[in-house]
Each structure stands twice: as structure tokens, then as C-alpha cells.
Amino acid sequence: MNFKTVSVIGLGYIGLPTAAILASRGVNVIGVDISTEAVNTINSGGVHIVEPDLDIVVKAAVTTGKLRATTEPEPAEAFLIAVPTPFKVGNNEPDLSYIKEAIKSIAPALSKENLVILESTSPVGTTEKVACWLKEYRPDLTTPLDKGEEADIKIAHCPERVMPGSVLQELVTNDRVVGGLSAECSRKAVELYKIFVKGECITTKSRTAEMAKLTENAFRDVNIAFANELSVICEKLKINVWELIRLSNRHPRVNVLSPGPGVGGHCIAVDPWFIVSSCPEEAKLIQQARKVNDRKPYHVIDKVIKSADQYKKPVLAFLGLTFKADIDDLRESPSMRIVEEVSEMGIGEVLVVEPNITSLPESLASKGLELLPVVPALERANIIVLLVDHKEFLSIERRLLSEKVVIDTKGIF
Ligand code: SAJ
Numbered sequence: 001m002n003f004k005t006v007s008v009i010g011l012g013y014i015g016l017p018t019a020a021i022l023a024s025r026g027v028n029v030i031g032v033d034i035s036t037e038a039v040n041t042i043n044s045g046g047v048h049i050v051e052p053d054l055d056i057v058v059k060a061a062v063t064t065g066k067l068r069a070t071t072e073p074e075p076a077e078a079f080l081i082a083v084p085t086p087f088k089v090g091n092n093e094p095d096l097s098y099i100k101e102a103i104k105s106i107a108p109a110l111s112k113e114n115l116v117i118l119e120s121t122s123p124v125g126t127t128e129k130v131a132c133w134l135k136e137y138r139p140d141l142t143t144p145l146d147k148g149e150e151a152d153i154k155i156a157h158c159p160e161r162v163m164p165g166s167v168l169q170e171l172v173t174n175d176r177v178v179g180g181l182s183a184e185c186s187r188k189a190v191e192l193y194k195i196f197v198k199g200e201c202i203t204t205k206s207r208t209a210e211m212a213k214l215t216e217n218a219f220r221d222v223n224i225a226f227a228n229e230l231s232v233i234c235e236k237l238k239i240n241v242w243e244l245i246r247l248s249n250r251h252p253r254v255n256v257l258s259p260g261p262g263v264g265g266h267c268i269a270v271d272p273w274f275i276v277s278s279c280p281e282e283a284k285l286i287q288q289a290r291k292v293n294d295r296k297p298y299h300v301i302d303k304v305i306k307s308a309d310q311y312k313k314p315v316l317a318f319l320g321l322t323f324k325a326d327i328d329d330l331r332e333s334p335s336m337r338i339v340e341e342v343s344e345m346g347i348g349e350v351l352v353v354e355p356n357i358t359s360l361p362e363s364l365a366s367k368g369l370e371l372l373p374v375v376p377a378l379e380r381a382n383i384i385v386l387l388v389d390h391k392e393f394l395s396i397e398r399r400l401l402s403e404k405v406v407i408d409t410k411g412i413f
Helices: 015-024 036-043 054-063 097-109 126-137 144-150 167-173 183-193 206-237 241-248 271-278 284-308 334-345 374-380
Strands: 005-009 028-032 067-070 078-081 115-118 154-157 176-180 201-205 315-319 349-353 383-386 405-408
Touching (some): 015 054, 054 067, 054 167, 078 097, 097 115, 097 126, 115 126, 115 183, 126 144, 126 154, 154 183, 154 206, 176 206, 206 284, 271 284, 284 334, 284 383, 284 405
Parallel strands (some): 005 078, 028 067
């Protein structure tokens, strides 16, 4: 094996599982994160995020001494960057500051023949920017932009494509798109991924790899927007959208996705904007899909307001806060948005059920909202709003719902 020491920058939902898997394959992994809390938790063999089996793999990696976390980058043969790429609040423009900071932080630790891989989802052209930033911070080292195949530092983009909830399995089985700034960069990056990836590693140019990732998530967003638009149309036409989709999907070439309270998470609700911001005139459908999905939580809120109007003292139980089922991730969650907005309106007492968290986020706790187990919340409420199809909700006894208004945004009841 040519890679004995690999550094993973950013120990979040992608970086930590990747670091732990690499360590489980015998590589010495130095995990780097700006959060001392995350670093301390990992070094004590724990995890700071919820992902099935991650705790076991991290504990094993730390116990065997193969994984160590720190806040300061150290020399390694390869640096894998897995930091967030959010958009700037207000204008939906990509915020590349985390990537730039990561590059700045690894620059002093770099030496000739190092490989730098950008895993963060990035707008087209970011990998080239990484090379420019490296040049800025380490003018003594050459990059593929000035020295081509002969460059001191090899640089590639290899977007992560794993599904939260199945990260450990998908990290190994998914195919990887590897876009090097030169053929040699791609070859070296594939060599690294082959340590743990059983799927195929397909090489291309960095710009195509960047766009491939954005395309995958925009494709999903557009398809979910279609389902969300259908659900609103069906409500107006008094048709059960779930039955309609089941029937339509009997066609061999139709696969309508599921409507819901909106689209959340740090990927699908964000990445399509990276295409729109590059080509605003051309990306009309992609932009419209974002708007349809962003509008859906407000449609749910309108329904909640109408239902509350029927009661003198409405007690509303919201089931689920996370952006999708069986995870603890609240980022860009449409359910959070719905609960925040409704509680601000003061239209009734608001109860929250979220089995995957132990305390409410500050934005809700500061409003005096209560986090309750499912049964007491259902018993107290007269309006029940199902926002996330968590496994705990699938087995809710139907008698607990009788004589109550039920708004089921995921169609589980
Ligand atoms: N959703 C629906 N209806 C559906 C499917 C999803 O409303 O039929 C909603 C979910 O509830 C959630 C949002 O969409 O709010 C996104 O969930 P998701 O399960 O579609 O995707 P993510 O964000 O968890 O992960 C996606 C994946 N991308 C694709 O499936 C194309 C994953 O493979 C990527 O690695 C990940 O984004 C990422 O990191 O970019």
C-alpha cells in the first residue's frame, strides 16, 4: 500500500465515517477538525453524530491506535477535505470559505508528492480554485495548473455520494467519480479510494466530477418537486396522492417519488443552487424545482392554521423535526421550519416529538416548547401533524389518532 498516513480534514457526517473506514483498513489516519469538542469525543472513542454502526467502527479505530483526532493538521501522504459548502444566507451563492480555510490550514504540512482530494460538494471550477489557493499559501510547491503531470502536489475532486443512514455501507459499495486536475492526479486518487471502495472508480476531469455530483442532487430535487406539486394538485382535486402515485408507478417507465413537508438536508436543498448560481439564465427548471420544494412547508403551515381555527384551545403535536427519517440531523429541515413558524404565530400550544434528539434546539427551547415522548403528546393534542416517517411513528396505535385532526405529510397513516 502506498498510502500509510492519510489526513481527513473535517470530521462530520462524511469525514468521520471515511476516516474510520480508512483506519479499519490499516491506514494511519489523522482526523482534523476545528471543534475541540468533536476531537475530544473521537479521541475518547466516541462519536458526535448519529449514524448506524459508526460508533462501533470509530471505537475500534481509536482503540487500535489507527485513528487519532487533532485540531492542527500534521504531515501525511494524502489530505482528504470533507468540510461543508453551504450557501451564503440571502443570495444562495456558494460559500467556499470552509474549503479555503481547510487549504490554508493544511498548507504548512504539505510536501512534494502529496495528494489533496476535495470531497466537499462544490460548484464547477472549485478544484481549480483549490490549486490556486495552494499556490498562494505554498508558492514553493507546483500544482497541476502550472506543471501538469509533473506537479509537486496532485489534486483531485471526488465528491461523496453516500446516503445518511447507510453511510458505512455506501462508502464501500458506491461507485466513485474521480476528477483529477491531471491524469496522474486521478490515478493517485483512485489508488487511495481502492483501499476501501469496492465499487468502480471512474476517472474524468475535475469540472465534470463537480457537475456530476450537482446533477445527481438536482435530479433528485426536480423529481421530489414533481411529487410535491402533485400532492398540492391532488388536495385541490380531492384525490389521495399516495394511491395515485402507487397506481402511476405500476407503469414500467414511471417512478414518481414521495411528497413530503418539503426538502431538507445540507445537500439536496443546497446543491442545485450551485448550478443556478453558475448559469442563472439556463437553469430555469432546476430553479423552479427549488422554489416548489421551498414553498411546500408553507403549504403545510396553511393547513395547520386552518385546522387550528376549528378549536378554542388548539393543542398541536408535531411528530418529527429532522430532515428525514431515522437520523438526528436538523440541517435545513422543513419540519423545523414548520414548527418554528407555527410556534411564533401563537395559534395554540405546541408539543414536539423527536425520538432522535434528547433536547430541543435553542430556537425552539427558547420559546418554551416541550419535547415529549410520542404517546403523551398524542394524548394531549387535538391536532397531530406528522412531519417525518421515523420508525417509531409507523407503529402508532390508530386509536390514539381517533377524534383528532391528523395532517399526515408523509402518508404513513
Ligand atoms: N425526500 C422527499 N421525497 C422523496 C425522497 C426524499 O421528500 O421521495 C426528501 C427527504 O425527506 C429529505 C430530502 O428530500 O428532506 C433529501 O433526502 P434524500 O434522502 O433524498 O437525500 P439526502 O440529502 O439524505 O442525500 C442525498 C443523496 N443524493 C441522491 O440521492 C442523489 C446522497 O446520495 C448524497 O450523497 C447526499 O445527498 C449528499 O451528500 O449530497
